[in-house]
Amino acid sequence: MLIERRWKKWVFFYIPLTIFVLGTLFPFYWMLVTAIRPDAELYRSWRAVNNAPFWTVQPTLEHFRDLMEKTTFPRWLWNTFFIAVISTGISLACGLLAGYALARLKFPMAGALGTSIFVTYLVPPTLLFIPLADIIRDLQLGNTPWALILTYPTFLIPFSTWLLMGYFKTIPKELEECARIDGATRFGAMTRIIFPIAVPGILSAGIFAFTLSWNEFIYALIFLSSPERKTVPVGVVSELIRGDIYFWGQLMAGALLGSIPVALVYSFFVEYYVTGLTGSVKG
Amino acid sequence: MKNPIAGGAGRAAPVEVALPHSRASQRRTLTGLLENERFLALVLLTPTVLILGMFIAYPFGMGVWFALSSISVGNPGHFVGLKNFVKAWNDSIFRIAFWNTSVYTFWATIFKLVLGMWLALLLNRHFRGKRIVRASMLLPFIVPTVLSTFAWRWMFDPTFSVLNWTLYKTGFIVTKLPFLSNGDWALWCAIVVNTWRGMPFFAITLLAGLQTINTDLHEAASLDGANGWKRFWYVTWPLLKPVTVVVVVFSIIQTFSDFQLIYVLTGGGPANSTHLLATYAYQIGVAAGLLGEGAAISLCMLPVLFVVVWIQLRYLRRLEGA
Amino acid sequence: MAQVMMKDLNKKYDEVHAVKDVNLHIRDKEFVVLVGPSGCGKSTTLRMVAGLEEITAGEISIGDRIVNDLPPKDRDIAMVFQNYALYPHMTVYDNMAFGLKMRKFPKTEIAKRVGEAAEILGIQELLKRKPRQLSGGQRQRVAVGRAIVRHPQVFLFDEPLSNLDAKLRVQMRVELKRLHDRLETTAIYVTHDQVEAMTLGDRVVVMKDGWIQQVGEPLELYGHPANRFVAGFIGSPSMNFVEMTVADANGALWADTPGLRVKVPPASAARLGPYKGQRVTLGIRPEDLRVATGADAADYSFDTVVEVVEPLGSEILLDLKAGPNVIVARVDPTVRAKHQDKMRLSLHPERVHFFDNKTELAI
Ligand SMILES: Nc1ncnc2c1ncn2[C@@H]1O[C@H](COP(=O)(O)OP(=O)(O)OP(=O)(O)O)[C@@H](O)[C@H]1O
Ligand SMILES: [Mg+2]
Numbered sequence: 001m002l003i004e005r006r007w008k009k010w011v012f013f014y015i016p017l018t019i020f021v022l023g024t025l026f027p028f029y030w031m032l033v034t035a036i037r038p039d040a041e042l043y044r045s046w047r048a049v050n051n052a053p054f055w056t057v058q059p060t061l062e063h064f065r066d067l068m069e070k071t072t073f074p075r076w077l078w079n080t081f082f083i084a085v086i087s088t089g090i091s092l093a094c095g096l097l098a099g100y101a102l103a104r105l106k107f108p109m110a111g112a113l114g115t116s117i118f119v120t121y122l123v124p125p126t127l128l129f130i131p132l133a134d135i136i137r138d139l140q141l142g143n144t145p146w147a148l149i150l151t152y153p154t155f156l157i158p159f160s161t162w163l164l165m166g167y168f169k170t171i172p173k174e175l176e177e178c179a180r181i182d183g184a185t186r187f188g189a190m191t192r193i194i195f196p197i198a199v200p201g202i203l204s205a206g207i208f209a210f211t212l213s214w215n216e217f218i219y220a221l222i223f224l225s226s227p228e229r230k231t232v233p234v235g236v237v238s239e240l241i242r243g244d245i246y247f248w249g250q251l252m253a254g255a256l257l258g259s260i261p262v263a264l265v266y267s268f269f270v271e272y273y274v275t276g277l278t279g280s281v282k283g
Numbered sequence: 284m285k286n287p288i289a290g291g292a293g294r295a296a297p298v299e300v301a302l303p304h305s306r307a308s309q310r311r312t313l314t315g316l317l318e319n320e321r322f323l324a325l326v327l328l329t330p331t332v333l334i335l336g337m338f339i340a341y342p343f344g345m346g347v348w349f350a351l352s353s354i355s356v357g358n359p360g361h362f363v364g365l366k367n368f369v370k371a372w373n374d375s376i377f378r379i380a381f382w383n384t385s386v387y388t389f390w391a392t393i394f395k396l397v398l399g400m401w402l403a404l405l406l407n408r409h410f411r412g413k414r415i416v417r418a419s420m421l422l423p424f425i426v427p428t429v430l431s432t433f434a435w436r437w438m439f440d441p442t443f444s445v446l447n448w449t450l451y452k453t454g455f456i457v458t459k460l461p462f463l464s465n466g467d468w469a470l471w472c473a474i475v476v477n478t479w480r481g482m483p484f485f486a487i488t489l490l491a492g493l494q495t496i497n498t499d500l501h502e503a504a505s506l507d508g509a510n511g512w513k514r515f516w517y518v519t520w521p522l523l524k525p526v527t528v529v530v531v532v533f534s535i536i537q538t539f540s541d542f543q544l545i546y547v548l549t550g551g552g553p554a555n556s557t558h559l560l561a562t563y564a565y566q567i568g569v570a571a572g573l574l575g576e577g578a579a580i581s582l583c584m585l586p587v588l589f590v591v592v593w594i595q596l597r598y599l600r601r602l603e604g605a
Numbered sequence: 606m607a608q609v610m611m612k613d614l615n616k617k618y619d620e621v622h623a624v625k626d627v628n629l630h631i632r633d634k635e636f637v638v639l640v641g642p643s644g645c646g647k648s649t650t651l652r653m654v655a656g657l658e659e660i661t662a663g664e665i666s667i668g669d670r671i672v673n674d675l676p677p678k679d680r681d682i683a684m685v686f687q688n689y690a691l692y693p694h695m696t697v698y699d700n701m702a703f704g705l706k707m708r709k710f711p712k713t714e715i716a717k718r719v720g721e722a723a724e725i726l727g728i729q730e731l732l733k734r735k736p737r738q739l740s741g742g743q744r745q746r747v748a749v750g751r752a753i754v755r756h757p758q759v760f761l762f763d764e765p766l767s768n769l770d771a772k773l774r775v776q777m778r779v780e781l782k783r784l785h786d787r788l789e790t791t792a793i794y795v796t797h798d799q800v801e802a803m804t805l806g807d808r809v810v811v812m813k814d815g816w817i818q819q820v821g822e823p824l825e826l827y828g829h830p831a832n833r834f835v836a837g838f839i840g841s842p843s844m845n846f847v848e849m850t851v852a853d854a855n856g857a858l859w860a861d862t863p864g865l866r867v868k869v870p871p872a873s874a875a876r877l878g879p880y881k882g883q884r885v886t887l888g889i890r891p892e893d894l895r896v897a898t899g900a901d902a903a904d905y906s907f908d909t910v911v912e913v914v915e916p917l918g919s920e921i922l923l924d925l926k927a928g929p930n931v932i933v934a935r936v937d938p939t940v941r942a943k944h945q946d947k948m949r950l951s952l953h954p955e956r957v958h959f960f961d962n963k964t965e966l967a968i
Contacts (some may be wrong), residue, residue: 015577027434098331107324124540126561174690183707219542233429255430278491318676
C-alpha cells in the first residue's frame with residue numbers, strides 16, 4: 001500500500017514536475033553554455049565524435065568582451081532601462097489617476113469609458129504599427145527614445161488602469177471620506193490616503209509594466225534606426241547578425257545579459273509580479 | 284470664539300485663527316472646482332484619454348484610411364476602395380499567412396492550456412522548494428521573447444542543433460531533423476516555442492485560481508470515492524472555468540497577433556511558408572514600404588480579435604450580472 | 606452656536622428616494638440620535654450633513670452657515686464610522702494628528718491635543734502602533750480620539766458601536782455618554798439599535814422609509830408614541846398590538862375582539878368616542894401587563910393560555926394567547942408558569958394606547 005503510494009507519487013508528481021522544470025530552464029542553460037564556449041568548440045558539426053555540447057572544458061568570456069567592446073551593447077541596456085522606467089512611470093501616473101476616477105467617482109459615461117479602456121487593453125500593437133510609424137514620423141520623433149516612451153503607454157496604461165481600478169475598489173470608501181472630513185480635499189484624500197494604501201497594487205502594476213516594456217519589440221524595431229539608440233532586443237537582432245552570419249556566442253551573451261536585469265527585478269518582487277500577472281486578467 | 288468645546292475641555296485653543304474662514308469664495312478657485320466630482324473625474328482622466336486617443340484611436344482610424352488607399356512610403360496615395368483587401372485575398376502568401384496564424388493560435392493555445400493546467404495542478408501541491416520552482420517556472424514569460432527565441436533558434440540550428448545531437452546519440456534518429464528548414468516543421472517549432480513561453484502565464488494564473496478554491500470541496504469529493512481525475516473534472520474544473528476563459532481569451536489575442544517569435548525564429552521563411560499576419564504585414568508595409576497593403580493585411584486580424592473581445596466583454600457582463 | 610438645521614431635506618438616488626422632507630432642528634450641545642430600521646435613510650441624512658452626499662433638495666445649516674455647497678473639509682465637523690476607517694498606513698498618533706496637520710496646526714499644539722485625547726480615552730500606550738495591531742475596542746477608541754482632537758462644532762457617528770461585541774458595546778456606550786457630557790459638543794448619532802438610541806440621546810429621531818416618524822425625548826417616545834410604527838419600534842420586547850372593535854355598553858366604551866374584551870380607560874374614552882363601532886388597534890407594552898390578583902379591576906383583566914415561557918433571570922417573558930391573539934407579557938421572576946397553564950392577566954389602564962387603523966396615528 002505504502003509502496004504503491006510512493007510509486008504513484010513518482011509517476012504522477014515528481015517525474016512530470018522534473019520534466020517541466022528541465023524543459024523550462026534548459027534554453028537558459030543553453031544560452032549560458034553557448035555564451036561561455038569558445039568559437040572553435042561552438043561550430044563543430046553535431047555529428048562530430050568528440051562533440052560534448054552540454055558543457056565546455058574551456059570556458060571563456062571572450063563573447064562578453066566582444067559584446068561590450070565591438071558593439072554598443074551597454075548603450076542598449078541603458079536605452080532599454082531608461083525607456084522602460086520612464087514609460088512605466090508615465091503609465092503608472094495615468095493609470096493611478098484614471099483608475100481612481102473609474103473606481104470612485106460618479107460621472108456621466110463612466111461605464112462606457114471603463115469599457116473602452118478595457119477594449120484598448122486588448123488591442124495588440126501589431127494592429128497599429130504601420131499608421132503609428134507614420135504618426136511618429138510626422139511628430140519628428142523617429143529614432144528618438146521619445147517615440148517609444150510615448151507609445152509604450154498605449155499598452156501599459158490600459159493594463160495599469162485596469163489593475164489599479166480593481167485595487168482601489170478593495171479599499172474602503174470610508175477612509176477617504178474620513179480624510180475629507182478631517183480637512184483634505186478630494187484630491188488630497190486621494191494622494192495622501194488612497195495612494196499610499198495602494199502601494200502594493202502600484203508596485204505590482206509597475207513591475208509588470210516594466211517587464212512588458214523591457215520585452216517590447218515591434219515598435220522599437222520600427223521606430224529606431226541608428227545602432228546606438230536601440231534597445232536590447234532590437235540591438236541583438238539587428239547588430240549581431242551580419243547578413244546571414246549569426247554570431248552565436250555574442251548573441252547568447254547578449255541574450256543572457258539582456259535578460260538579467262528583468263530577471264533580477266522579477267526575482268526581488270516575485271509576489272508583486274504574480275499579483276500583477278493574475279490581476280491583469282481579472283475581470 | 285465659535286468653538287466652545289475647547290473651553291469645555293478646560294483649555295482654550297489658541298490657534299483658532301488657523302481655521303479657514305473665507306469660505307464663500309472658494310467655489311470659484313481651482314481647489315474649489317476640484318471638489319466637484321465631475322470636474323475632478325475630467326481632470327484625472329484627461330491624460331489617459333489623450334494618450335490613448337492620440338496613439339490608439341487616431342492610428343486606428345488612420346490605419347483604416349491607409350487600408351483603403353494606395354499610400355506607400357513617399358507617395359500619399361488616393362482612395363482605392365477595397366482593392367488592397369482584394370489583392371491580399373488573391374495573394375497566396377497572404378492565404379498561407381492567414382492559415383498559419385490560425386493553426387499557430389489554435390494549437391499553441393491548446394498546448395498552453397493543457398500543459399499549463401497540468402503544471403498548475405502540480406504546483407498546487409505542497410513540496411519542498413515550491414516557491415523557487417514556481418518563481419523559476421515564470422522565467423520564460425519574463426525574459427524578452429526575442430532573446431529567448433534566439434536560444435531556441437540556436438537549438439534548432441541546421442548544422443549545430445543540440446536537439447539533433449541528443450536524438451542522434453540516443454539512437455532515435457539517423458539523420459538530422461529539418462527543424463527550421465522545412466516549412467511545416469518550422470511552424471510546429473514556432474508552436475513549441477510559443478507554448479514554452481506562454482505556458483507559465485497559464486500555469487500561474489490557473490494556480491491563483493486553484494488557490495481560491497476551497498480545499499474542503501476537494502476533501503468532500505474524495506470522501507465520495509472520486510479518484511483524482513474525476514475529482515478534477517467534477518470539482519476543480521467547473522470552478523476554474525471562469526479564470527480559464529479569461530486567460531484563454533488573452534492568450535488567443537496575443538498569439539493571434541504574434542510577431543516577434545516568428546520574426547526571430549524563421550523570419551517568415553523558408554520561402555514565405557511560415558508568415559503570420561503580423562510578420563507578413565510588416566514585410567509588405569514596412570520592409571517593402573507599401574503602407575496601404577500592409578495596413579490592410581494587419582486589419583485582417585481585426586474580425587477575429589473583435590469576436591474574441593466581444594466574447595470576453597459578454598462573459599464579463601454575465602459574471603457581473605451573476 | 607453650533608446648532609444644526611435641516612430644512613425640507615431630500616435625497617434621491619437614481620431610483621430610490623432615500624430621504625423625504627426631513628425637517629430637524631438640533632440645538633447646540635444636544636445629543637440627537639437617528640434611529641430606524643435598515644435602509645430608512647439615517648446614514649444618508651448624516652452623510653448629507655457631513656457633505657459626503659449631495660443634497661437633492663432642501664437646506665442644511667451648521668452654526669449660522671448654510672453648508673449645502675461646502676465641501677466636507679470646511680464644515681468643521683468630525684465623523685466616526687462603523688468600520689472605524691483608520692488610515693492603515695499611519696500610526697495611531699498620525700491618525701489622530703491627520704486632521705490637525707491638514708489644518709496646519711503647529712506641531713506643539715498637535716502633540717498637546719493628541720496627548721489630551723489619548724488621555725481621555727486611555728490609549729496613551731497605543732500611540733506608536735499601527736491600526737492593524739489594535740483590537741476592535743481599541744480601534745474604536747482611536748476613531749473617537751481622532752474625532753475629538755479637532756474640537757469640531759459637530760460630531761457625527763454612524764453606527765460606531767455595531768462592530769463591537771455586546772459587552773464592549775455597553776461599555777463604550779457609557780463612555781460615549783460620559784464623553785459627550787464632558788465635551789458638550791453637538792452630536793448626531795445614527796444607530797438601528799433602539800436601546801442605544803434611548804440611552805444616549807437627549808432627543809431621538811425615529812425614521813422609516815425616508816420619513817421622520819417622531820422626534821422627542823426618549824421617555825416621550827416610549828410613553829407617547831406618535832404612531833403605531835414608533836410604538837412598535839421603541840421598547841423591547843415590542844408593544845403588543847391587537848385589532849379590536851370599539852363598542853358601547855353599560856354607558857362605557859369597550860374594546861372587543863374574540864378572546865379579549867377590556868374597558869377603554871377613562872383617559873382615552875373621550876378621544877375614542879368618534880370611533881364607536883369601528884375597528885382600532887390597541888397597544889399595550891409587555892411590561893404594562895401583570896398577573897391579575899383579586900385587587901385588580903375585572904374590567905381590565907382577561908384570560909389567557911401560556912404558550913412559551915422565557916425566564917431571563919431578572920424577569921420572565923411569557924408568550925400567551927388570548928383567544929386567537931398572541932400577547933407577550935413581562936412578569937415578575939417569581940411567577941410560576943408552564944406551557945398550557947391558564948393565566949388571568951391585568952393591564953395597566955393608564956398605559957393603554959390606541960391607534961387609528963387607517964392612518965396608524967395614535968388616537
Ligand atoms: N449610493 C447609493 N445609491 C443608490 N441608493 C442608495 C445609495 N446609498 C443608499 N441608497 C439607498 O438609500 C436608502 C437609505 O440608505 P441608508 O444608507 O441611508 O440607510 P440606513 O438607514 O443607514 O440603513 P442601515 O441601518 O442599513 O445602515 C436605502 O434604500 C439604500 O438602498
Ligand atoms: Mg447606515
